[in-house]
Amino acid sequence: MESILEVKNLCKSYSNGSVLQHVLKNMNIQIYKGDFTVIMGSSGSGKSTLLYALSGMDKPTVGSIYFKDEEISGYNNDRLAIFRRKHCGFVFQQMYLNDTMNVLDNILMGGLLVSKDRKQITSKAKELLQSVGLDETSYDKFPSQLSGGEAQRVAIVRAIINSPEIVFADEPTGALNSTNAVNVLEVLTKINREGQSIVMVTHDIKTARRANRILYLKDGVIIDECNLGQYEKGDEERHKKLRRFLEEMGW
Numbered sequence: 001m002e003s004i005l006e007v008k009n010l011c012k013s014y015s016n017g018s019v020l021q022h023v024l025k026n027m028n029i030q031i032y033k034g035d036f037t038v039i040m041g042s043s044g045s046g047k048s049t050l051l052y053a054l055s056g057m058d059k060p061t062v063g064s065i066y067f068k069d070e071e072i073s074g075y076n077n078d079r080l081a082i083f084r085r086k087h088c089g090f091v092f093q094q095m096y097l098n099d100t101m102n103v104l105d106n107i108l109m110g111g112l113l114v115s116k117d118r119k120q121i122t123s124k125a126k127e128l129l130q131s132v133g134l135d136e137t138s139y140d141k142f143p144s145q146l147s148g149g150e151a152q153r154v155a156i157v158r159a160i161i162n163s164p165e166i167v168f169a170d171e172p173t174g175a176l177n178s179t180n181a182v183n184v185l186e187v188l189t190k191i192n193r194e195g196q197s198i199v200m201v202t203h204d205i206k207t208a209r210r211a212n213r214i215l216y217l218k219d220g221v222i223i224d225e226c227n228l229g230q231y232e233k234g235d236e237e238r239h240k241k242l243r244r245f246l247e248e249m250g251w
């Protein structure tokens with residue numbers, strides 16, 4: 001299997017006043033291309049810190065992070081920003097859609113950072129909106145006029161408009177009701193089936209079971225992983241396997 005991200009001896013510490021808190025402790029991980037990888041673990045175990053380090057949103061205290069053959073951990077902030085724009089998409093719980101722009105412009109804003117071909121980006125945005133179940137009536141709406149699930153689907157389209165090689169998601173369904181959460185998970189499952197690599201942090205077992213690989217984090221260390229294979233709707237065995245794994249982990 002081909003790696004898309006590789007982490008070597010990763011440590012991350014925060015200084016809280018006079019106390020140094022070691023949040024990630026000497027981690028070694030490979031994330032594979034085309035995988036839907038989920039990071040789980042108890043609250044405060046370091047999941048978001050790991051996601052931030054993997055995605056070049058934050059720098060490790062010690063250790064190296066490789067995106068394919070490129071070592072991103074040594075980059076300065078400007079190079080990291082370029083790296084993120086070129087290769088990564090982000091779907092976070094706080095969606096940060098721009099409230100002063102309509103749906104289409106929110107998406108185009110990201111697309112035009114990479115391509116100057118407005119016509120091509122516009123038609124791609126419309127195609128992607130269609131594929132997540134949003135028709136032309138959504139284009140002119142402002143974020144405040146959307147439901148949580150619609151807004152999150154717009155955020156996903158914005159995250160993938162530049163065809164990033166990897167999408168990072170932090171609790172993307174955390175603020176949604178169950179219908180909207182399922183809609184958003186369907187979109188993530190669909191783009192993963194089409195080859196998109198995804199790394200997602202979640203507390204929710206229904207969300208986690210969309211992944212083919214679950215990494216379990218405890219006190220800053222990956223203590224084990226569970227491999228589930230590709231998601232199929234209604235696969236009870238898969239659900240039981242994940243439940244057993246999480247019970248063993250003390251989740």
Ligand SMILES: Nc1ncnc2c1ncn2[C@@H]1O[C@H](COP(=O)(O)OP(=O)(O)OP(=O)(O)O)[C@@H](O)[C@H]1O
Pocket residue numbers: 014015016023041042043044045046047048049050
């Ligand atoms: N910027 C920061 N400065 C200082 N400490 C931080 C910072 N970010 C995170 N921490 C600390 O690092 C630890 C891990 O935080 P992190 O958010 O990664 O955990 P998590 O597993 O994602 O938790 P949760 O499931 O509750 O979101 C926590 O004790 C947190 O207080």
